[in-house]
Amino acid sequence: MNSSAQRLLLLGANGQLGHQLAVQLQQLGQVKALTRAEADLANPAALRETLGNIAKTFHPTVIVNAAAYTAVDKAQTETELAHAVNASSPVVLAELAKAHNATLVHYSTDYVFDGAGTKPWQESDTTHPLSVYGQSKRDGELAIAALCPKHLILRTSWVVGAYGGNFLKTMLRLAAERDALRVVADQIGAPTSTELLAEVTVKLLQAMSTAADNDARWGVYHLAAAGEVSWHGYAQHVIAGALQRGANLKAKPEAISPITTAEYPVPAPRPLNSRLNTHKLQTTFALTLPAWQVGVDAILDHIISGKSS
Secondary structure (H helix, E strand, C coil), rough: CHHHHHHEEEECCCCCHHHHHHHHHCCCCEEECCCCCCCCCCHHHHHHHHHHHHHHCCCCEEEEECCCCCCHHHHCCCCCHHHHHHHHHHHHHHHHHHHHHEEEEEEHHHHHHHCCCCCCCCCCCCCCCCCCCHHHHHHHHHHHHHCCCCCEEEEEEECCCCCCHHHHHHHHHHHHHHCEEEEEEECCEEEEEHHHHHHHHHHHHCCCCCCCCCCCCCEECCCCCCCCCHHHHHHHHHHHHHCCCCCCCCCCCCHEEEHHHHHCCCCCCCCCCCCCCCHHHHHHHHHHEHHHHHHHHHHHHHHHHCCCC
8 A cells, every 4th residue: 555545534633743743744744633522432332433433434444543542640530531531442453543543542551651760761661550541551462452453552751742732831831930930850750842753653654654564663663752851951951042032921941940759749750860871762764853942942833932742
């Protein structure tokens, strides 16, 4: 199959990642982008019927799932909903992809690991999620791998984009309201932009457009920007960058105090070590991933300077 002839079914088109994918995937062919209102993963039975009807006429060659339940703390009490969206509905997608001999792209998270140690996590490391959210994402991964041969599961961390809500925008809002901020400094990871995620997704789909079911390249990959930083260091970078671009903020970088995870109690435990080893992705597909600052700075340009991201 020529990649230009691909028919791509995108779920979660109104989320921060889905919004970016809806634009980028058009390089590959015809995109049918579905919002949560059109295809709600909270109801797997209804999703099966909806997508089954769409597939009869659209005949997808690629299914990209950018939809997810990501309210990490709420998931501790909304267990059934989190599992419906993150585990049960991916079963529906995997079965649909297999039935149509389609590729399934699914995004997962560093939260499938327990965050122990300081070594970047490899794809082969044992998963041990600490939270309901992490468990639901892990269960979704396992279901897809078991049901759909042609799958790409992309684990990422600290997703950020110009569209939608995220940590970067929260920091800008709080820094405009307050003189000082307190941010956790003992959780380490890499902010990864939706633009990078979408760009790499396109490259992977191009590379795998004619791959057979038994191609060894199918599977799980870690996809995160290069480098590492704490949430505290990330916040300081965002505020400094925003001020350089002319933003009117009360809080300055030096007024952001580092605190420990223990000092900021939340319902769901967070992994302290969210570092992801991306060697497998980079070597398999001959990619070089940019430093996390590149994506963050591009988002600041877009939000504050009005430049195209």
